[in-house]
Amino acid sequence: MSRALLTHNLTKRFGATLAVDHVDLEVHEGDLFGFLGPNGSGKTTTLRMILGLVYPTGGSIEVLGKPVPRKVRDVLPRIGTLVEGPGFYPHLSARSNLALFDAAGPGGAKRTRRARIEDALERVGLGSVGRKPFNAFSTGMQQRLGLARTLLRPHELLILDEPTNGLDPQGMRDIRALLEELVAQGTTIVLSSHLLGEVESICTRAAIINRGRLLAQDEIARLLAPTGRVRIVTDDPGEAERVLGASNGFHSVTRDAAGVALELGGASPEELNRRLVTNGVDVRELILERPTLEDVFLQLTNERGARVPG
């Protein structure tokens, strides 16, 4: 599978501070890639290096097959971005702003500009925005306009920093649907977010960074692999506890009114189920406990320096 984005030993030092410390990111083509980290973790600096805004002090970056920052101007036309909030000219309307940015660089044919602007506004739910200036927009509308700018031209890669910031629940849902639609059409998306639930529900892969270091990078399904803890719901918790307590391999069996919980140890869930049933305990539910992304995130970020996401 080809890589939309690769960094190797990517490092950025600001004076005495090591903002990004030997980070190896790997985003596959077609990924909806979650990029997570507490405030000040080096997330934004990494994104800025990928876009050629900040120059690395060490390591290498390859975006869509081209080395950055050396060839950044060749790849930027293929990337749509929303980095640290939308920036627009406050006295101009949504349409004038989009027209200015479209005209400022390559690849935006003037002939189709008006239609493309209307289409982009429609897709982010700003079709009826009218002529009021950008500084009269709500935070949510500003954010939507920032997304509309990334949709003016087709892009192979979208880099979106907190795209649902300031949106109401319905707005967030709309934007998530839009992102999934874009991925289905073949766009690769790097999504940086504080909303772990959001990343968990839509992303295919994720990386977690803290204090400039990459702590984890994997498929979401693997990051959220079962913890080895199992919950059994049964009418007879007492009997279940007795059976399991008597057998080898299962640890820390605890009981409550609805059932028992235990560590599988090396055993498989199938084995556990068989053991219970052959010993006359009816199993109503057998649940493999999975961590939430929040659990994984907090565990990783607290292990290596106590910091809480802001």
Next chain:
Amino acid sequence: MFLVELRKLLTRPRTWVTIALLTSLPVIVAVFLKVSGIGPRAGSGPPFLSQVLGNGALFPVAALALILPVFLPIAVSVIAGDAVAGEASAGTLRYLLIRPVGRTRLLFTKLAITTVFVFLAVVVVAAVGYLIGGAFFGIKPLPTVSGRTIAAQDATWRTAVSVIFIAVSMLGVASIALFLSTLTDSGLGAALGAMAALVTSQVLDLLVAAESIRPYLPTHYWLSFVDLFRYPVLWHDVTRGFAIQAVYIAVFLGAAWANFATKDIES
């Protein structure tokens, strides 16, 4: 990119407010002269103003001489100081660079746009000056500062060279402000920094103790365009003025480019 920036300049209310303010000073002066009928004594006061009562044709250059020492440099400092820093603080700089617009291109477009603004301001002030001068004091053949009258055709090129001389002088200011603009995310800070440099230059220019460096101060030759209205034209200070400004423009533009092209954009 140039057209985009031009559109930004022209759609911005600030541009037109600034030009209106620049124009209002000479208009106010003209009203006072007209109402009172009292001009400055010959040889005193702002250049040309003493002769304006007798001939409105001199009012365009008189108007330019009025705004040149303070108003015009302030306006240019504000526009050029805001050029990069203003984009940075509005959060639009990163989106222009990502679009992508090359950093060098962005910087030189900003300079070109400041040049457009300077010419626009100077031409509007001169044109309004001509209309007001004509309406209030009447237009006659242009007398030179040396006393001889000059023909209309001759007057046209002298005025044109004056406009270019003033614009180049202001580009010197713009280069300083643009350099400061690449150093900070505050447009106001950059503008104030450029103004502080100009005030320092103007103070030193009055100081006998600073005699040795006076000819190299950026403001020293600003009013030398007056020499274009002598007969024959005194080219010495005009050419020195052009040369000094060329050096300031090259140095500060070079510094602005060196800084901006290699800078981490964190705004």
